[in-house]
Amino acid sequence: MEQKAVRKRARFITFLVIMVFGLLIGRLAYLQLFQVEKYTTMARQNHMRLIPIEAPRGEILARDGKTKIVGNKPVYTVSLVYLGLKNTPQVAQRLADILDINPGEIIKKMDEQKLRLYQPVKIASNVPLETVLKIEQHRLELPGVLIDVEPVRDYPVGAIASHVVGYVRQINKEELEEYKDKGYRPDDEIGKIGLERYYEDYLRGTPGARQVEVDSQGRPVRDLGIKKPVPGNNLILTLDHRVQKAAAQGLARQIKYLQENTEYKNAKAGAVVAVDVHSGEILALASYPTYDPTVFTKFLPRETWLQLEKNKVFTNRALSAYPPGSIFKMVVGIAGLETGIIDPDHKMYDPGYFMAGTRINDWLLSGHGYVDLRKAIQVSCNTYFGTYALEIGISKIAEYAREFGLGSVLGIDLYPGEEKGVLPTPETKYRLWKQNLPAGKRKQLEEIEEKYKELIAEAETEEERRRLQRKLRYERQRINWNLLWYDYDTGNTALGQGDSKYTPLQLACYTAAIANGGTLYKPHLVKEIVNHQGKTVKKFSPEIINKADVSPETLAVIREGMSRVTQPGGTAAYQFNDIPVPVAAKTGTAEVFGKDNHALIAAFAPADDPEIAVAVVVEHGGHGGSGAGPVAHDVLAAYFGGELVDGKWVFPSE
Amino acid sequence: MVSRRIWRNLDYILLITVLLVVLFSLVAIASATHVTTPVDVDQEAPLLFGVINLNALDFVIKQLIWTFIGLAVMSLIVMFNYEDWPKYTRTLYIINLLMLLAVIFIGRAALGAQRWIAIGPFVFQPSEFAKIIIIITFANFLAHRSGRLNTIKELLPAFAFIGLPVLLILMQPDLGTSLVFFAIMFGMLYMAGANPKLLGGIIGGGGLICFSWLYAYFKNPDKVWVPLHDYQIDRLTIFLDPFRDPLGDGYHIIQSQIAIGSGGLYGKGIFNGSQNQLNFLPEQHTDFIFSVVGEELGFIGTVLLLALFFIIVYRGIVISYRAKDTFGSLLATGVVSMQVFHILVNVGMTVGIMPVTGLPLPFFSYGGSSMLTNMIAIGVLQNVYSRRKKLVF
Structure with a gap:
């Protein structure tokens, strides 16, 4: 072989080799010098994880500031980190087997978080210990599965105030869109209704985070830093948990009693509201049918949810409007006295009906004989109030009804809000x-x-x-x-019938205003918001909506009339006899076309120095005194120190 | 004594460069097999100098042993004058074919391919040694035909000579190694004086045919037949778009590029690469060891390593033209072709410009067969160099 040719070929081979090395170095320079930032970020996303630490939500305490109505308890949650492994479907399948859920659900949840691959996806919460142990045993087959301890809602005194506190659940897509700016993540819980929703911004804590380094299997290797979560603020309610419990249980008990022992088989729903007459603080608020919010702390089967929805358990009936029946009559009395049309001591003869364009019967067809204002309230005389109502006129009656907040939104701090009701004019x-x-x-x-x-x-x-x-x-x-508008419309409105519709909350506040001398307070459920260290964040002092332009004497007469309702001869006679203080009340029996009447009662006590006012409605519960009275009784009994022992109220002997 | 002259005439630049690369590789293997989390949590792994996991030094020690074996075999090779080798080429060629046949029938399967034969406690890859055997036998084959390689007809026997073992290797199947044989063949043909235009035409034409075949297949996967399985095609072409399957076939390529790219100019420091230490990098002590260098030692490390490789290759080229005869020259050219192709494909794979074929990086990837083959190859070079013709001034 000729030496020169060999050299020439060797040179060409050298040239080719230089090309090869040049190509590789060029590519390396591109990756390592010009794309460093991109790949550094990718490397960091590979091995750095920000693991959020849930902050406990604020707790909800009764008015004593000690009794927890809603607390938190730690439970195990199972999450899955997307590791970029090929066998994710198998892991999902295994995990689904252990958790006894559908593997498709896990895959779906993972897919929804495609954009934030490095964040763990919560698969199940409130997982029982046995399941956790099972997962630990199969650790090696379950790469990427994380077990965490997280707080969930707990209800230490039971489901006594479900319609007040509401519940929390995982945030849905629409809410996430709405709350994005506040830093909510797809796994976060959010208040859905009730106080949990209304005070969401206060109750929610600030989540913390742990930065960890993980290996390719998603196993934490090193802690790099921690940001501690800040628990949410606590709500101190105006609710008295004893009164609240009596209200919720009394309502349920009475409805059960009506269904089982009386002809009122359709008595299936109702509500009760009790307020402090001097501040508008709600002492108790209950609605029936109700639900147990603990169902939302664990996996909620769809059927259970549909059943709850079907039974309309989430409707807060204390904020729904009902015809008030005779409870409205005090407005007519007040309007009559204030306009001078009624002389409280003048006795009118009741033949058992009155004429308002057409004949309107009294509920007592034989008539009440001679009645004055106090007796008219005591026996709930339709003739007396109907007759005077025509003379007073609808505009004056409506004017005084408005003074007491009837037919208007009072602004209670609950979500969703109140119905406005209808004050017919x-x-x-x-x-x-x-x-x-x-x-x-x-x-x-x-x-x-x-x-x-x-x-x-x-x-x-x-x-x-x-x-x-x-x-x-x-x-x-x-x-x-x-x-x-006809005269019989005026007559109907005066008797709380026709189009009239007011919420139990309005009725309670109206009663409270009569009791306290005419001040209409804004009803509220939260007394104070304190942070987790116990410092006050916000205090809610009584807020006056309106001071009714009514003389003290007028209200005194009305109160006397209401006091006599619970006396012998009254429509709620003997019902409150065991309460250690005198009770004033007014019953209402609202006619419902084609169905049993709604039973209502409004009461305050002590009659001579009122502290508490309560309003009760039992749908299709029949007569106001017997249908709704026992619920009001239980509320007052609890408020005045009674204890329920074997179904009987026992009061401490003085 | 003959041998003393030989030892004096060895190419020490080549030898020292090889040893430097091996040393470099031992550090890289130590880092690649260093495990951050001890397997047994209760028991701390023993650490050397506070960082090196002694348990993980297993690999380094084994590689070191292979290096010494390799150096011993290299010395042995140097001692047998290459000019005597043509006598044995026929036997070698037949032994080679028998070995490759044996793999197909009694070989051990790993990763979907049969590449290994177990002899006693040892397993070895006949296709590794086949490269050396082919270089030697083909060099002899071409030496006799030098100057008669100008037409297709004259080239056909050469193709048949290489084609037979390649066919057997393809049956394992091992596409990467088969391609090495083509590289060796073309390199040696060129050096043997084959018509460069003809060679270029064959390479270009072959490439064009392969390309259009693949193109037709992708356009019409159901109708166009290819001699490969779908998964093989996928693996071969995934490097063009690794994000097509980021968790499957594309995973290696993506993680490797992340490792290298995130290394930057200076790297993250040895034992400090998150991609390597936290196992995001697959096969990080074998096929993807170059990525470890890229991540932990940065651009400076990769260029340094490539520079060392260049010196080895360049010395090979020098040896090829300073060889005493055509046979020696062709031997050196075969070795150079083989090593350059390995470097190109392995490094190219880690930086995402070559398909993933599983070719190891010479002297660098962990593994005994590869170390032995490359040491033998160096032995061949040294043998040729030590018996070079004296420069006459």
Whole structure:
């Protein structure tokens, strides 16, 4: 072989080799010099994990500041970290077998968190110890499975205030979108209803985090730092847990009693509200049917959830509007006294009915004979209040009803809020029926209104104007009879029937205002918010919505009448005899078309120096005194120191 | 004594460079097999100098032993004058074919391919030694045909010579190693004076055919037949887009590039690479050991290592043109071709420009067969160099 040719070829081979090395070094330079940042970030995401540490939610305490209505207890949770391993489906399958859930659910949850691969996904919480031990035994087959201890909601005194405290659950997609800026993550819990929702921002703690280094199997290798979680703030409620318990249990007991022992088989729901008359602090608030919020601390089967929804257990009936029946009569009495139309001592004869365009019967068909105002309240005389109502007129009655907050939102600190209710007036009736008109007729009505508005404005004489107004009335009546207000509407409203609808909360506050001399306080459930170190964050002092423009004498007469309700001859006679203080009350029996009457009662005590006011409604519970009275009794009994022993209230002997 | 002259005439630059690479590799293997978390949590692993896990030194010690065995075999090779070797080439070629056949019938399967034969307590990879045998026999084959390699017809016997063992290796199947044989063949053919244009045309044409075949297959996977399984095709082409399957076939490539890229200029320090130490890097002491260097010693480390390799290769080229005869020259060229191809494919794989084929990095990847083969290859080079023609001025 010729030496020169060999050299030449060796040179070419050298050239090729240089090309190869140049290519490799070029690529290395690209990766290591120009793409360092990208790959450094990727390496860090590989091995650094920020493991969030849940902060315990604030606790919810009764008004004594000690009794926990809602607390936290530690439970085991199982999470899965996406390791980028091929066998994730197998791990999911194994884990699902141990947890006894559907593996598809795990995969779905993992997929939902695709964008934050390095964060563990919570698979199950409140996992029993045996399951945890089983997972520990199979540790090697379950790479990426983490077991953590996390706080969940606990209800040490039982489910006595479910409609007040509400519940928490994992945040859903819509909420996450809404709360994103506040740092919520897909696994976080959030208050859904009740105080848990209303005070979410206070109750939620600030989550901490642990930065750890993990190996390729997701096993923590080293702790790199920790940020401690800050527990949420505690709520100190206005609720008295003893009264609350009596209210919740009394309501349930009474409804069960009505169903089992009386003809009122449809008595299936009800509500009770008790307030402190001098502050508007809610002492008890219960609604029936109810639910146990502990169902939300563990896996909730879909069927259970649907069943709860179907039974409408989440509706807070204390904030739903009901016709009040005779409980409204005090408003008529107050309006009559304030306008001077009623002389409290004047006796009216009750033949058992009164005329309001049509004949309206008294509930006692034989009539009550001669009654004055106090007795009219005591026996709940329809004739007395119906007759005077016509004389007082609907506008004055409505004016005084508004003074006491009836038919208006009072602003209680609960989610979702209250129903407004309906205080019937000619205007509300007109609006309501106009809404119900078919579109064609409504248009016709609007044209007529427009026409008469101009005509009346152009009318030259007073007489002409009145004639036009009469004609307008007639035209409206021709379109629909119900667009007009009649005397029997006034009569119905005075007796708390017809379109009247008020919430038990309104009735309790109205009763409290009568009891305290006319001050309508804003009802509230939280007295104070304190942080986890016990420092006050916010204090809620009594807030006055309205001071009723009513003289003390007027209210004194009304209170005397209400005191006599529980006396012999009253509609709630003997019912409160064992309470150590005198009780004043007013019963209500609201007629429900085609069904059993709603039973209602409003009461306050002590009658001579009121502290507490309570309102109760039992749907289709029959007569107010017997249907709703026992619930009010239990609330007052608990408030005045009674103990329920073997189904009987026992009071400490003085 | 003949042998004394030989020892004096060895290429010490080459030898020292090889030893430096081996030393470098021992550090890298120590780091790659160093386990941060002791297997038994209760029992702290014994640490040397506070960092090196003595339990993990197992690999380093084994590799060291293989190095010494390799050096011994190298010395042995040097002693037998290569000019006598042509006598044995026919026997060697047949033994080689028998070994490769044996692998197919009695070999041990690992990772879906049969590449290993167990002899007593030892397992070895005949395809490793096949490379050396082919270099020797093919060098002899070409030496007789030098100057008669200008047409396809004249090249055909050469192709058949290489094609037979390659076919057997493909049956294991081991695509990577088969490609090494092609590299060796083309390198040696060129050095033997084959028509460069013809060679270029064959390589270019072959590449074009393979490329269009693959292209047609990807367009129409159901209709176009390929001599490979789907999973093999996937593995071969995944480096073009590793994120197609980031947890499966693409995982190695992605993690390796993360390791190398995150090393930056200076690296994270030996024993300090998170990709390596926390096991994100797969096969980090064998196929992907270069990534460990990249992560822990940075660009400086990788360039230093490549520079050492370049010296080895360059000395090989020098030896090839200073050889006494064509046979020696071709032997050296075969060794150079083999090592360059290994370096290109292995390093290329770790940086994501070559498919994952499982070719080890010479003198660097952990493993006895590879160490032995490369030491023998160096022995061949030294043998040729020590008997080079004297420069006459």
